[in-house]
Amino acid sequence: MPIKPLLTVLLSVLASMGIWATPLPALADAAKIIRYPRLSAVVDPHGEYIMEILKQAVKSSGQPYQLQASDAPMQQARAIYELTSGMGGIDLLWTMTTDERENQLIPIRIPIDKGLIGWRLPLVTTANSNLLKDVKSVKDLAAFSAGQELDWPDVSILKSNGLPVRTSTSYEPLFNMLKGGRFDYFPRSVFEAQNEFDAHPNHDLHIDKNIILHYPSALYFFVSPREPKMAEDLQAGLEEMIRNGSFERTFQKYLQNPIRNANIRQRNIIVLRNPLLNADKMPLNRPELWFKP
Template sequence: MSLQKLLSQVLIGATLIVGYSAYSPRVSATELRTIPPQSDFDVSHNYFVTLLQVMLDNTSSEYGKSKVAHVVRMEQGRAFYELKRGEIIDVYWAGTSIDREEEYTAIRIPLLKGLLGYRLSIIREDSKAKFQAIKKLEDLRKYTACQGRHWPDSDILESAGINVRRGPIYELMFGQLAAGRCDFFPRGIHEGGPEFLARREKYPNLRLFSDTIVYYPFPMYFFVRKGNLKLAERLELGLERAIDSGEFDQLLKKHPITSTLFPLTQWGEKNIIAISNPLLPRDTPINNSRYWMRPDDLKSKP
């Protein structure tokens, strides 16, 4: 099946499920259950479910045919709770942390090759001049970030001395920013542009700001319940095969949510403020170029 056809089929399936407010009990082991989009504006969801389907297709000869199925919409805290219970969802994707890797089984291959750790911001239009004056971390500490209550990003930013206003619901953070309850909403460089464009009419006083990028090593992984070794092995095998075949890079470079990241050198001349990530497990293989892109990869080569 072509990548374009697969993208279309997964997108149609995700669109049909968005309005569901309840889930159906599992009726078939041939379904891999996960969450639907977080909101009607969740533009990145399709990338991950498309990648999941590629992984399932790559391992169908050993494990049988399977398809991604969506259940109930939920925020990150509840999603991890339900993943641990194992009754509603089988897999979830999120940024990693020491605690998460202790409580769940992580497929330790970054789903965005580490690019999630590069954070541009959505700000208010009237804050543009203030943010253009930011050159270093001390300047950024004057302002308050909106972030999710259960997101590791919140802890990472706070550990760097940045004020964070935590919110329980992803979609409401755009409204909090527009109303002036925080000053900026850091987003992954693959997320910020599409998210801003999707809400431009609803929040006309917001704008995208990418002159300064905050960077911390922060991989996003697929997680499964502890003890679900068969699924963990299947997902790891499927992802490794996608890397070997080139499907992974093809999806990253061609999917609408990530294609705008390329060429990567467009980010190399930005003002990058690097901060540490105290939540990152020490044995995270951040120097393995098979899986990771580092700040030097964003710079033009002589």
């Protein structure tokens, strides 16, 4: 006899004997685990906001999901492998979207950051606080080198625009590399820069006040192809949050101050192409989902 019917018979017998009192329907309704990657960063610069959005999306979905972090930290490349693997250790990831990632995984095309991942403030050292004051164009910026993690899409985006990039195989060493002069600036999203500045008080960091980089992008939840129902449920949960206003309230709660402090309108905006993403796939017809300065 197959295992599940055998288990059902066994539990029924135990229940009739008074040994097992849990009703069988309750077993079927047991919460399904959503496994997500524990990130490798000492401090995840946007983790608190993302987790709040994810928890609310689960609750708004009306489904009995429970969230569980992976046992070991994972970098992006490893997390994507785990999502695509037939026996992978995680079910969900939040990351910048690309055409390749959308082909590999199930994208939930609601920009949980309202596109802020594509608005980049340069972190520099205090000694180089005025390094970028005369930068007015991509050509001007090409005189300086950026730092990025090797498996981030930003590497290809920056290089495709003619900007030099130095890479690290992991995230935390980038701050030592910046301090040591291995590269000139570390472009970080509007909602990452201040948190990273605060988390690294011994690295002589300074948030540049002169420019901001911009390219079309979005931070999505991606779900493993193994879990299409989970993707549908989370999409429904996020749509309900948008409908009832809780998405916008959470966005403002966490990101209103970083946006205000960025003073985007007072900066020179350096517009970059993003060759990794077909903009036609983005929900640009829904202006309520996007940040505009």
